[in-house]
Amino acid sequence: MTDMTSDTPHVHGTLLQADARTRKRNAAETRFKFYGILAIAVGLLMLVILLFNIVSRGTGAFTQTFVTLDVALVEDKLDKSGNRNIEEMKKVSTFGYAPLLKAAMTDMVEKTGMEGQISAADMAGILSKGAPAQLRDYVLANPDKVGQQVSFNFLASSRVDGYMKGRVSRESIANDKSISAEQLDFVDKLIEQGILKKKFNLSFITGADASDARPEAAGMGVAMLGSFFMMLVVLVLALPIGVAASIYLEEFAPKNWITDIIEVNISNLAAVPSIVFGILGLAVFINYMHLPTSAPLVGGLVLTLMTLPTIIISTRASLKAVPPSIRDAALGVGASKMQSVFHHVLPLAAPGILTGTIIGLAQALGETAPLLLIGMVGFIASNPPDGIASGLLAPNSAMPAQIYEWAKRADPAFYERAWGGIIILLVFLLAMNTIAVILRRRFERRW
Amino acid sequence: MSELFNGLIGGSAAGLMVIVVLGLSALGFYMARSRAMASGGGDRRNLHSLPNYYGWNAAMLTAVPALGVLVIWLLAQPMMIDSAVFKTIPDSAIAEGSSRGLVMSDVRRLADGLDVIVERGVMDAESAATLDANTTDLRATLAAEGVALGSAVEQPVLDAAQMYRTQSSTGRFWMTVLVSAIALLAFVVSLRLATADFRARNVVEKGILALLILSASIAILTTVGIVLSMLFESINFFRLHSWTDFFFGSTWAPNFRGDSDLSILPLLWGTLYISIIALLVAVPIGLFSAIYLSEYAGPKVRSAAKPLLEILAGIPTIVYGLFALLTVGPALVNIFGRGEQGLLGVEWMSGATSVLTAGLVMGIMLIPFVSSLSDDIINAVPQAMRDGSLGLGATHSETIRQVVIPAALPGIVGAILLAASRAIGETMIVVLGAGAIAKISANPLEAMTTITTRIVSQLTGDTNFASPETLVAFALGLTLFVLTLGLNVIALYIVRKYREQYD
Structure with a gap:
């Protein structure tokens, strides 16, 4: 308005030539749009950094340095009586096997004609501390091999492995007691001879956790079984209870204040911090009911309570998606309300329910915080369970708890394991989510 | 298989009972069905309901009440025995610096340990029941079997443990009797009911409805369980520690020899500080992404970018924790720390863990x-x-800023509150990334600690449920629960109100 009455008439732009104000507004428009693109780009960049970081730091855990060595299983050290009596042979402890390794190293050096002198003990020191035990297990399993020369693949110690992977260098070991620069020189020569090699390490995926001193032997297998048993408990409990609760709320519940309370309750439970469920598990299942600590059963129960709201919410959505005409048709031909739900509505909603359950399970699989409180960390899950009962009740770890455990240990060699464990965990989650998506695409019907 | 049930339900008696009851119920199914068919003269058209409903009626009637009683008994028995044995512990048996609760946990462990050695055949049942603490070194015997005791066994503790064992076995005996009686009675009654005129379907459907209601109320039970378990232990905590210090004190310094300063304020500060930084990162990026995706992006970009961003929500928090500890932390130290070698050449940050x-x-x-x-x-x-707005000549961005966002503002505030509640309750990222030092400071490069980290550290490792240092975790948990619940309720209320506005 002021423009109109002012003395100097305002110069408007044309369609072909924008005036200053229009240019300003258009610039603001472009800027605003750019902020949006920038925000998405930052979000995706974070995702890329995170995934790249996981892959680049974790893949190392799937390969491991091995030393191939011919060991002479000397009879008068392992079986003095010579009658291959297992009970007597068991009396030779792992210490008794250590000299064999030293001898094997010296033999190998002589055979290949390497130069440079380090002591036999230092040479054997590049092997994992578990090498004598590996030797002993083999001998006790195959007593008839005593007296012969057998070729073994020993794990190299974590420092040597770190040297192979670039984590350990001659500078970084200046104050390290477990390895010396001379030993690294020796390692270099072994690499030239092809005796020391990096290979795919299956035992990281299938093996058990190992103590602080032997990062090279630690594996994820037992923790995976722990997770498996927990998921079993969650599936067996959460699916039927969740579906039953949803059927009641969606199909039968009258609209009154009790139903309202239950509904508000479920939506709030879905947002309760997971650690609170851990406190509940500790107080109720362990302190009150005296279920064993660290047992996958308890972990499964806690995760069941945590997953229930997710399953209920998604099941209700898929029950709601079944059109009322299906129910009416069933009722029309004489089915009872219960029969219409169980014979007609539920089968039609099944794909949706299954999808929701898988997503709930995937959530439970990655959850860590409640597991810390019921004691699934802080020990070495060394033995795989030997049956369903011990699988549920014997102390075990779980995949995310095992990763946490490794992340807390001081030795950087365990960090690589933790990243590797994350790769395994993410592969499981990816598989579960893919199955869920396929199920939804394939079976979901739109009415 | 029976071994599985043993452990599952505590004691072989309970495991066996479950198998027996389920077997009886399966038997009931077939017998009731054939009885109903027989009473209808072998023609199902003479029956009121489909034959299977007679079977289901018998199966449900046999199994459900008996198993229900079993579960209630198993839940109630430990509590009853605990309180009975609790009273018999003489004051003299409670050592200096110990408490009744501590002695009680010793009693329980000793009783369990005795059961273990009897089961493994180290000792027969008779001699285990007549042990004398002065003549046998029970601690060593039990340690050999992998049961660790806190201290050497004294006679009053042993007496209490023996009482615990006898009462437990009496309890198990009566449980077996009661549960089998109920199952048998229901079995007989349900078979007698299975005649052609019986309205089996109606009864079965009522039963199923009851089970559905029971499942739905588990959600309520969980909430009640959460609140009660934390409330009781919090009350215990406030008996041992003044509530004014907890809520208004300024230092957090747990000391396992007693006399600790346990105040929530430094933890609350750390929690809020970290949450605020998290929201400062997440809200601009999240909001602008949402605006772009819903207002500008074409269907192709939208269908690609949205699921990709949502991957970030599906990644387990332990992964973020590790990312913080091993990648972001060291990167920040490279920028803000390490003196001359750092990027900025300053020495502001020493460790990888920090609020930032x-x-x-x-x-x-x-x-x-x-x-x-x-x-x-x-x-x-x-x-x-x-x-x-567009019709009046506003540009797209002006429309968004002046029309869409103000209209959506209540809903967005709700979303931010939900994100804040997430941030306050988040555990793994702060356990690994925030540090363990409780202090109130404004420097984001310092390590601080949060409510959730302290809950984890007070409840892992050696815990003693009679000391304020352990019990404080429950008071912290309750505070956390109330805090997040409050935020959620407000947020959900705002979002719901907002939705109604435009529906």
């Missing part, structure tokens, strides 16, 4: 929460409002 580390990573985690919730909310703003 945890806050940044938590912010990344929260991006998809903010963006997908805001996206829904912006999409719910009616198209007519945009059309009106």
Whole structure:
């Protein structure tokens, strides 16, 4: 308005030539749009950094340095009586096997004609501390091999492995007691001879956790079984209870204040911090009911309570998606309300329910915080369970708890394991989510 | 298989009972069905309901009440025996610096240990029942079997443990009797009911409905369980420790020899500080992403970018924790620390754990929460409002800033509150990324600690449920629960109100 009455008439732009104000507004428009693109780009960049970081730091855990060595299983050290009596042979402890390794190293050096002198003990020191035990297990399993020369693949110690992977260098070991620069020189020569090699390490995926001193032997297998048993408990409990609760709320519940309370309750439970469920598990299942600590059963129960709201919410959505005409048709031909739900509505909603359950399970699989409180960390899950009962009740770890455990240990060699464990965990989650998506695409019907 | 049930339900008696009851119920199914058919003269048209309903009626009637009683008994028995044995412990048996609760846990462990050695055949049942603490070194015997005791066994503790064992076995005996009686009675009654005129379907459907209601109420039970378990232990805590110090004190210094300063304020400060940094990262990025995706992006970009961003929400928090500890933390130290070698040449940051580390990573985690919730909310703003604004000559961005966002504001605030509640309750990122030092400081490069980290550290490792240092975790948990619940209730209320506005 002021423009109109002012003395100097305002110069408007044309369609072909924008005036200053229009240019300003258009610039603001472009800027605003750019902020949006920038925000998405930052979000995706974070995702890329995170995934790249996981892959680049974790893949190392799937390969491991091995030393191939011919060991002479000397009879008068392992079986003095010579009658291959297992009970007597068991009396030779792992210490008794250590000299064999030293001898094997010296033999190998002589055979290949390497130069440079380090002591036999230092040479054997590049092997994992578990090498004598590996030797002993083999001998006790195959007593008839005593007296012969057998070729073994020993794990190299974590420092040597770190040297192979670039984590350990001659500078970084200046104050390290477990390895010396001379030993690294020796390692270099072994690499030239092809005796020391990096290979795919299956035992990281299938093996058990190992103590602080032997990062090279630690594996994820037992923790995976722990997770498996927990998921079993969650599936067996959460699916039927969740579906039953949803059927009641969606199909039968009258609209009154009790139903309202239950509904508000479920939506709030879905947002309760997971650690609170851990406190509940500790107080109720362990302190009150005296279920064993660290047992996958308890972990499964806690995760069941945590997953229930997710399953209920998604099941209700898929029950709601079944059109009322299906129910009416069933009722029309004489089915009872219960029969219409169980014979007609539920089968039609099944794909949706299954999808929701898988997503709930995937959530439970990655959850860590409640597991810390019921004691699934802080020990070495060394033995795989030997049956369903011990699988549920014997102390075990779980995949995310095992990763946490490794992340807390001081030795950087365990960090690589933790990243590797994350790769395994993410592969499981990816598989579960893919199955869920396929199920939804394939079976979901739109009415 | 029976071994599985043993452990599952505690004691062989209970495991056996479950198998027996389930077997009886399966038998009931077939017998009732054939009885009903027989009474209908072998023609199912003479029956009131389909034959299977007679079977189901018998099976449910046999199994459900008996198993229900079993479960209630198993839940109640430990509590009853505990309180009975609790009273018999003489004051003289409670050592200096110990408490009745501590002695009680010794008693329980000793009783369990005795059961273990009897089961493994180290000792027969008779001699285990007549042990004398002065003549046998029970601690060593039990340690050999892998049961660790806190202290040497004294006679009063042993007496209490023996009482615990006898009462437990009496309890188990009566449980077996009661449960089998109920199952048998129901079995007989349900078979007698199975005649052609019996309205089996109606009864079965009522039974199923009852089970459905029971399942739905588990959600309520969980909430009640959460509140009660934390409330009781919190009350115990406030008996031992003054509540004014807990809520208004200024230092957090647990000391396992007693006399600790346990105040929530430094922890609350750390929690809020980290959450604020996380929101400062997540809200702008999440909100702008949501605006772009819902207002500008074409269907192709949208269908690619949205699921990709949501991957961030599906990644387990332990992964973010590790990312904070091993990647973001060291990167920040490279920038703000290490003196001359650092990027800025300053020495402001010493360790990888800090408020900034945890806050940044938590912010990344929260991006998809903010963006997908805001996206829904912006999409719910009616198209007519945009059309009106564009029709008046406003540009797209002016429409968004002056029409869409103000209209969506309550919903966006709700979304931000939900994200804040997530941030306050988040555990793994702060356990690994925030550090363990409780202090009130404004420097984001210092390590601080949060409520959730302290809950984890007070409840892992050696815990003693009679000391304030352990019990404080429950008071912290309750505070956390109330805090997040409050935020959620407000947020859900705002979002719901907002949705109604445009429906």
